[in-house]
Amino acid sequence: MQSLYIAITNHGFGHATRAASVAGMVKKLNPDILLILVTTAPRWLLESYIEGDFIHRPRALDVGVIQSDSLTMDKQETLAKLAEIRTAQYRIIAGEVNFIQTNRISLILGDIPPLAAPIAKTAGIPCWMMSNFGWDFIYRDWGEDFAEIAAWIGDCFSQCDRLFRLPLHESMSAFPHISDVGLTGGTPRFSEEEIRTTFNLIQPRERTILLTFGGLGLQQIPYHKVEEFPDRQFITFDRHAPDFSNLIKIRDRQYRPVDFMPFCDRVVSKPGFSTFSEALRLNIPLVSLSREGFAEASLLELGLKNYGHHQIISPDAFFQGNWEFLLRSPNPPQQTSTLATDGTETIAREIVQYFENMATSKATKLAQSSRP
Template sequence: MRDTNLSLTFMETRPTIYIAITNHGFGHATRTASLAAKIQQLCPDILLIMVTTAPRWLLESYIEGDFIYRPRAFDLGVIQSDSLTMDKVATLEKLQQIRKQERSIIASEVNFIRQNRVNLILADIPPLAVAIAHAAGIPCYMSSNFGWDFIYRDWGGEFVEFADWMGKHYAQCDRLFRLPFHEPMSAFPNITDVGLTGGSPRHAIDTLRSNWGISTPPEKTILLTFGGLGLQQIPFENLQLFPDWQFLTFDVTAPNLPNLIKITDQKLRPVDFMPLCGRVISKPGYGTFAEAVGVGIPIVTLTREDFAEAKFLVDGIANYSYHQILNTEEFFQSHWEFLHQPPQPPRQSQPIAKDGNEAIAQAVLEAVSRKS
């Protein structure tokens, strides 16, 4: 009944939420799109403005209703050639450029926000979103398991100055929804811890099996997913060592192999195929980890020594999921013997909360209701 009342409250003045997504890979876009979808589900009258450089088709795979797509970037995350290879020099140059353009970026978005009568910004997790919101006279809520200040500070050197700059913006955030597998995020003054976010499977298993010709049992069906940037030099030759297994990938550049199915339908997502699989092989990433834990599928992950968030992510799945943690040598230079080994059980006996989408959506709608 509460959700219906929220919807009715907004009938005369349509609420509008400006959702700003960090310009880094696909993970931030998909996890935030899942939140947007929940907000839209609870309040169909709401107008969503999705502000991101991620492709529209990716957002549409999570958000079934209408939204405004505004391709803008207020940060860059890390410039990478693939999901593991970072270019710190190019990242630093781009950070310098964004900081020089800070005032013009803010001014441009403030005009847009006022013209469209936006009520609130929800961001994951570009620092300038806070300044944009407050210059426009509206609150800024954020959701994430890490801040970019944390990533850059760990790199040291010239990146520390940018970490301090970002931390000052984060310190003005009205409310942070801190996702699981998180770093302390100490720059934020008002923190609410929530459960896992992300998408849920929405297709019948038998239909997917039939449409994609998947006949192997789950224990011999493996999902390979390395985010929107993919992963160069995956040792696909190892798949020939498992001729009676089936591997699935969303990488359209992968080689054509008899036991590798390339999923090319942009309406389908990795989470849709997870119930068919016995394991998902990935790199550290909140979106994939959260969806896999939500489905209950074991996770095989590479480690990342040069990305500070990775430790918290890997510890998270070790605590709450059946898992296998590989170093790069075990993945790139072995014959994937790990597939013949059982995953390790989670260290924690109590399951993790999975209500993050609902909790954040309700809080956002209540805030917009007060603002309206």
């Protein structure tokens, strides 16, 4: 049995969904590869992207950013948790190496916990990673207090054997070997008729709005604004949203935001690679809240302006404003060129090819050793 260890950063749902989309494609291309997903993300989220069996190993290999919701960050608590992981790194590495060797794992794919690379190096197997940014990039922007941690993370990343660099990226210069790939994400699995019938979507696409703010959500979403647009239909995955006649709450966890995107006029979100990527892959307009203090956000906003139909609004316009942005048409892309959209498939094919090459090499050596 060939086994792939997929280490996913402990931060929201975005990293989990894009890594799971690759894992799901690996499973489709070669069902015999055993997937082991190492993440604190809930199993139901992974199952919504992966058809077939996999092992879920709940482990936190990094911190990401400690947040109370998708926009509110606690930098000091983040720094404290990072210090704890750095202090415990050798214990964490030893435990994962033991697991890897016991289960005869031969490749790690990381998105993008820094310790994945030292774990692979200690275990004597390759580590590949995928991302549009490294955590050293995020923390370095936060000033001198994070400089030492950022340098440590950069050293971890320098031990990575191959990086699949996604679009809307920073330079990621700590990585010695970089392969640029296209956008990643899930593919809608349901027809328009199925979606409209199941959820009683009565408005046409031009008057249907998807509200999605990732796994952490937002505190105090001003849902009362929804009632001010009775001629529009809104879709949310927030189970705690109020009951309004024009607000559809998606509770069934087999459905994902990407399954609804093709039937919406636009998606309202916060800056997040996975939501941006899935919308850009489908050419769906995006309304994004601006975000201060998180270095990736400026990369995402620039990429959205360049390649997608877009509106960038301030948090104040969303929380206290009258949502007049819904009455305006999104701005067209500023670039005439387009982004490649085959990142999920490209990364998955490379992984499957790696295992096929291993199997061929093993068979060749076995044949050579059996010759008289």
